[in-house]
Amino acid sequence: MSRVTIDPITRLEGHGKIEIFLNDEGEVENAYLQIPELRGFERFCEGRPVEELPRIVPRICGV
Amino acid sequence: MAEKLKLALYWAATCGGCEVAVLDLNEKILDLAAVADIYLWPVAMDFKYKDVEAWPEKFIDVCLFNGAIRNSEGEHMAHLLREKSKVLVAFGSCSCFGGIPGLANVANATQVMNRVYQETWSTDNRDNVRPQTSVRVAEGELTLPAFYDTVRALNQVVDVDYYLPGCPPVPERIWEVVGAIVSGTLPPKGATVGVTEKTVCEECTRRKEGKIIRAFVRPHQVMADKERCLLEQGLICMGPATRGGCNARCVSVGMPCRGCYGPTDRVSDQGAKMLSAISSILEATDEPAIKKSLDSIVDPLGTFYRFTLPTSLLHRARVERSK
Numbered sequence: 001m002s003r004v005t006i007d008p009i010t011r012l013e014g015h016g017k018i019e020i021f022l023n024d025e026g027e028v029e030n031a032y033l034q035i036p037e038l039r040g041f042e043r044f045c046e047g048r049p050v051e052e053l054p055r056i057v058p059r060i061c062g063v
Numbered sequence: 064m065a066e067k068l069k070l071a072l073y074w075a076a077t078c079g080g081c082e083v084a085v086l087d088l089n090e091k092i093l094d095l096a097a098v099a100d101i102y103l104w105p106v107a108m109d110f111k112y113k114d115v116e117a118w119p120e121k122f123i124d125v126c127l128f129n130g131a132i133r134n135s136e137g138e139h140m141a142h143l144l145r146e147k148s149k150v151l152v153a154f155g156s157c158s159c160f161g162g163i164p165g166l167a168n169v170a171n172a173t174q175v176m177n178r179v180y181q182e183t184w185s186t187d188n189r190d191n192v193r194p195q196t197s198v199r200v201a202e203g204e205l206t207l208p209a210f211y212d213t214v215r216a217l218n219q220v221v222d223v224d225y226y227l228p229g230c231p232p233v234p235e236r237i238w239e240v241v242g243a244i245v246s247g248t249l250p251p252k253g254a255t256v257g258v259t260e261k262t263v264c265e266e267c268t269r270r271k272e273g274k275i276i277r278a279f280v281r282p283h284q285v286m287a288d289k290e291r292c293l294l295e296q297g298l299i300c301m302g303p304a305t306r307g308g309c310n311a312r313c314v315s316v317g318m319p320c321r322g323c324y325g326p327t328d329r330v331s332d333q334g335a336k337m338l339s340a341i342s343s344i345l346e347a348t349d350e351p352a353i354k355k356s357l358d359s360i361v362d363p364l365g366t367f368y369r370f371t372l373p374t375s376l377l378h379r380a381r382v383e384r385s386k
Binding site for chain 2: 001003006007008010011012013014015019021029030032034036037038039040042043044046047048049051052055056058059060061062063
């Protein structure tokens with residue numbers, strides 16, 4: 001079995017990595033998409049006044 | 064013809080808005096292409112990390128690095144691009160100060176992970192699965208970067224040559240800095256570029272009447288006058304504590320400043336500077352009255368340190384380290 005790693009995925013917003021595993025015939029046996037990035041908006045938006053969220057959550061994705 | 068500049072753009076913990084700010088140069092991007100070759104730009108061009116690793120040392124003339132350092136991948140890329148670049152620029156507020164992702168310094172890594180992968184109302188994760196730095200699958204091993212307890216600005220990880228703040232930096236300012244890079248007229252190392260000497264407050268054209276206030280109000284509690292200073296109307300505006308360069312962009316359309324350009328050169332802590340500015344407009348004179356006025360600020364941390372918590376004197380909240 002061999003492996004093809006695409007790291008990073010480009011021309012999109014955010015970070016991503018793909019691992020492709022090939023069997024002995026060179027065919028795709030399995031593939032994994034991984035997201036190596038997390039910032040935690042779910043946590044740090046807590047405690048912020050609701051009227052401020054339209055100024056915080058656009059920074060989830062600015063593309 | 065002189066050799067073209069070698070330019071790299073990279074993003075760590077970021078939203079990509081800084082990259083779009085570069086695209087917002089519009090047709091000037093062609094002028095940029097005339098003087099510089101872009102070797103790395105994940106949002107717009109294809110490359111792989113192994114390509115960057117293969118470059119010789121100091122191969123890149125200027126690297127614009129945006130995003131905060133949130134995990135081991137960001138830290139690795141910061142070190143790698145420092146090694147490969149003659150000039151490293153902290154590009155945008157996340158890279159300069161930690162930015163919005165830096166607000167996560169109220170919690171540790173475990174608390175963030177628990178909230179994201181377990182506790183939110185919309186999460187259904189009965190097996191309690193969490194991202195792991197290494198996991199065995201049938202075909203082999205998969206790895207992910209280590210998620211840190213503390214978000215850091217770029218200069219808390221590597222040596223930085225210049226700072227270009229803003230969330231995002233204003234395209235006109237980016238263009239000025241590109242001009243300075245091309246003509247070799249950048250100021251001495253360590254300078255903040257693409258900014259003005261003034262504060263946002265000094266750049267703001269709203270009318271200031273020297274009024275003092277008793278308490279702060281939230282937007283739904285007041286019909287704000289379109290011409291007058293927002294702070295004097297009781298709406299918290301970070302203008303007095305924030306470096307200019309944006310032409311008071313938010314304030315001019317009725318949104319109070321939230322401080323994305325960070326503090327001026329003379330100030331080390333933007334929140335402390337803001338408290339000082341507030342104290343000069345509050346009517347309160349004795350301690351209970353001061354406390355009452357300050358209690359009307361709903362979210363001091365998220366207001367005064369919206370973009371600068373990791374580089375502030377506070378740096379982060381005191382919570383125990385993740386195991």
